[in-house]
Amino acid sequence: MGSTHFTKSVLTVIAVITPLAIGITTGYSEIGVAICFGAFWCNPSDVHGSLKHKVYGILFSAALVMVVSFIGGYLHYSPWLSVIILGVVSFAISMISAYGFRASLISFSGLLALVISFAHTPDQLKIYEFSLLVGLGGMWYLALSLLWYKINPKGQTEEVLYETIGNTGKLLKKRGKLIGKKANRKKLKKSLFLLQSELTEQHNTLREILILSRKNSGISVYNGKRVLVLAQLIEMLENAGANPVNYLKMDEQFQGYPEFAKLFQHIISEMAEQLQMIAVIGNKPTKIPNHNKLKTLFNDLDSKIQELGDIKDAQAYEAFIMFHNFLEYQEKQFDKIKRIKWLLSDHDVASEEFIDKEILKHFLISQDYSPRILLRNLSFRSTIFRHSLRMAITLMIGFVLGNLFSFQNAYWILLTIILIMRPNYGLTKARSKDRTVGTIIGGLIATVIVFLVQDVYAYAILALISFVIALSMLQKNYKASAIYVTLSIVFIYGILQPDVMTVIQYRILDTLLGAVLSYLGFLFLWPSWxxxxxxxxxxxxxxxxxxxxxxxxxxxxxxxxxxxxxxxxxxxxxxxxxxxxxxxxxxxxxxxxxxxxxxxxxxxxxxxxxxxxxxxxxxxxxxxxxxxxxxxxxxxxxxxxxxxxxxxxxxxxxxxxxxxxxxxxxxxxxxxxxxxxxxxxxxxxxxxxxxxxxxxxxxxxxxxxxxxxxxxxxxxxxxxxxx
CATH class of the missing domain: 1.20.58 (Methane Monooxygenase Hydroxylase; Chain G, domain 1)
Structure with missing residues (x-):
């Protein structure tokens, strides 16, 4: 509940509901709807990162959705011309993804605006007026986002930092299981590869947040301490993979002295648990675990290794040398944990301990926004080019089928396609499955609730709650998010029209068609393997x-x-x-x-x-x-x-x-x-x-x-x- 995903979803609901409510109560509902759309469409680009990049991302989203809604406003005059415009514009918007992750989210905002253009035509406002109000909606969302940042400037940093600490603990625990001869070592290594990838991404996110914050605001004790914690976590990742020899050699020694394998595992497990405990308690210095247990474990192990070194035997001496080296690696990890605990406590840190921000800037991964990047990707060798072309053609097919067979809400097919289709097969397949299963489950739950409850006020409350949960779970659990999205849509339609069961039926059919088109589109339209x-x-x-x-x-x-x-x-x-x-x-x-x-x-x-x-x-x-x-x-x-x-x-x-x-x-x-x-x-x-x-x-x-x-x-x- 306290995560930035949840607070962002609440912020989005406020940004959407406020102009809509004001517009309805004052008789300017179309103005409210336009601002509401602009705010909602700019939401995807509000992701973890520095404040500067966050602001630029939302501003570019606002500009893009304003232009797209202007173009989309003219798509209703000729259905067949609309197909061509849909294809060209969706291809152009998708190509923005060539500029990296944040750019791909801005691109997604543009696609959302394009698709919703088919569902909403302003009656009283002129198209350019509607487009300008959409841009104003983006500014409104940015204002709310900045206000929340001023209220809780440390929230994003704390969440990413403690998630990284927790994942470092998980990494140590998995590493500990590799000690000794294990039948599932191959499986463990695969999961370690994935966890290491996640940690590397989190390190990059933290670098951006902390280093750019220091760059913009000078030396801050809070940021300075967190940069030093990040430095310890990066070195812990390096230490975690370190062994004095290869695993086969270690297996031989641990086989001869199995008691040492258990002792090392115990120490590594305790260090992992302490890190995960720190991640759970968050910014509460008084609850940080002490060093006593780990000190005792290290002293006991050191004593046993010294006893092994006193044995006048070649094999024992080789084991002594190897175990002693391995112990020193674990001691380095312990030193990092002690340093992290100290930095997260209320102790003062001397300014000379802070890392020079000029040096830190070298570690940032800068994105090149040169037009050359776009030109370089205008080729079938580019994954982004093929994805953009695939997206455009699949959307065109979905639009034609939706109009030929007179689907109640044909734009739902297009929405499903842009939500599911991704540049790689695995994610597209997983999203197709999760979206379909989630929509069916959501439809079944909605059916039961609609039969039991016949109150529009209850529908309004349930729609609001479902929408908040759907947005907060979007990144963590896509299937669950799809369930709540379906619930919120059904409850909104339950307020607007009496025949809710038809809405549920078409919602499921549209989602199924969109999911099938996305999956087949990837398989047959220039797939990227x-x-x-x-x-x-x-x-x-x-x-x-x-x-x-x-x-x-x-x-x-x-x-x-x-x-x-x-x-x-x-x-x-x-x-x-x-x-x-x-x-x-x-x-x-x-x-x-x-x-x-x-x-x-x-x-x-x-x-x-x-x-x-x-x-x-x-x-x-x-x-x-x-x-x-x-x-x-x-x-x-x-x-x-x-x-x-x-x-x-x-x-x-x-x-x-x-x-x-x-x-x-x-x-x-x-x-x-x-x-x-x-x-x-x-x-x-x-x-x-x-x-x-x-x-x-x-x-x-x-x-x-x-x-x-x-x-x-x-x-x-x-x-x-x-x-």
């Missing part, structure tokens, strides 16, 4: 990992402070790997006949994740420890790994896909020559001082990671050569 696009996502992910590898190697060689380019490379590596996971997830939702090379693509996705995880392990270690000088042999291995990645990129390029030949004998020969940490060769009777063990920890971790990175890069080469 993921196997045609995923190669680009793999390339971007490999390139980002390669850049991150280069930055880590440079830092390891030259030491000193962590440069901004290093952190940017890390951000891009996680972002592109997350995008690759999302692309693969879309591929799994498509028909089996279109899932070409699915197993190989999954292996590539997993290899990229493992490569990033290994980079993160190395990165964290060298950031928090004083390391030895980089040897010439280490530089040679890094060069070889980089060359392997370069070969992968060459093979993924269309022109060279069939020209690259791998010399496997040479690759295997080099891999055999790679140094390996041998616990049997360690002189266990020597002075086992802290420095002595620390050198072995570095040796074990660095060389194991380099061997693992080389092996992963070779496997990528083999896979891409076979695709």
């Amino acid at each position: 993921s196997f045609q696009e995923i190669r680009k996502d793999v390339v971007k992910s490999v390139e980002a990992n390669r850049t991150y590898l280069s930055e880590i190697a440079n830092f390891y060689i030259h030491k000193g402070n962590v440069p901004t380019s290093y952190r940017l490379a890390r951000k891009n590596a996680f972002l592109e790997t997350s995008n690759l996971s999302s692309a693969f997830q879309r591929m799994t939702q498509e028909p089996h006949s279109k899932q070409k090379n699915l197993n190989e693509i999954y292996q590539l996705v997993e290899l990229n994740h493992n490569f990033l995880s290994s980079l993160a392990s190395w990165s964290i270690y060298i950031q928090h420890h004083t390391t030895t000088e980089a040897s010439e042999r280490l530089n040679n291995i890094i060069t070889k790994i980089d060359e392997n990645l370069e070969s992968v990129l060459k093979m993924l390029s269309i022109d060279a896909a069939d020209k690259q030949v791998i010399n496997l004998d040479e690759v295997i020969s080099f891999e055999k020559q790679l140094p390996k940490f041998q616990s049997e060769e360690v002189n266990l009777s020597a002075d086992d001082s802290h420095k002595y063990k620390r050198n072995h920890q570095e040796e074990q971790l660095i060389w194991e990671q380099l061997r693992w990175l080389y092996s992963l890069s070779v496997n990528m080469m083999k896979l891409t050569s076979s695709l």
